[in-house]
Amino acid sequence: MECRCPHVARSRWWRGSGSGTRWGAGEWASYDGRVSDIPPDLARLRSSIDNIDAALVHLLAERFKCTQAVGELKAAVGMPAADPGREEAQVARLRALADDSGLDPQFAEAFLNFIIAEVIHHHEHLAGGS
Numbered sequence: 001m002e003c004r005c006p007h008v009a010r011s012r013w014w015r016g017s018g019s020g021t022r023w024g025a026g027e028w029a030s031y032d033g034r035v036s037d038i039p040p041d042l043a044r045l046r047s048s049i050d051n052i053d054a055a056l057v058h059l060l061a062e063r064f065k066c067t068q069a070v071g072e073l074k075a076a077v078g079m080p081a082a083d084p085g086r087e088e089a090q091v092a093r094l095r096a097l098a099d100d101s102g103l104d105p106q107f108a109e110a111f112l113n114f115i116i117a118e119v120i121h122h123h124e125h126l127a128g129g130s
């Protein structure tokens with residue numbers, strides 16, 4: 001006999017044919033009464049994308065908290081805002097990590113450079129520049 005316990009039921013969807021059902025053609029309906037015009041696999045993937053994007057925002061916020069403190073420290077001891085040697089090492093490290101994990105290393109480098117440019121801008125501001 002087919003299992004109808006809730007955790008299974010929640011993942012069961014039917015595509016409407018447009019006749020003889022409460023839901024229309026092209027719509028998806030589930031055991032628990034939800035109706036959607038978005039395919040369930042797409043809805044599930046988007047839900048994960050939402051969680052990942054939230055994590056990215058939190059991670060970036062934490063990184064900028066750290067770089068703010070680094071900028072204050074550098075300004076206090078008179079160090080330059082940018083450290084090209086450190087940037088080069090970071091780029092090489094992230095390119096290798098990207099390569100290992102199936103992310104385009106060129107994209108990883110561009111993304112890191114975008115963030116670093118913003119950090120340096122903050123550091124220059126903290127050092128009294130424009």
Ligand SMILES: C=C(O[C@@H]1C=C(C(=O)O)C=C[C@H]1O)C(=O)O
Nearest residue numbers: 067070081082083086087116119
């Ligand atoms: C955060 C620093 O300042 C700058 C920003 C960097 C970064 O965001 O990773 C790296 C090097 C510096 O140009 C640092 O020197 O560590």
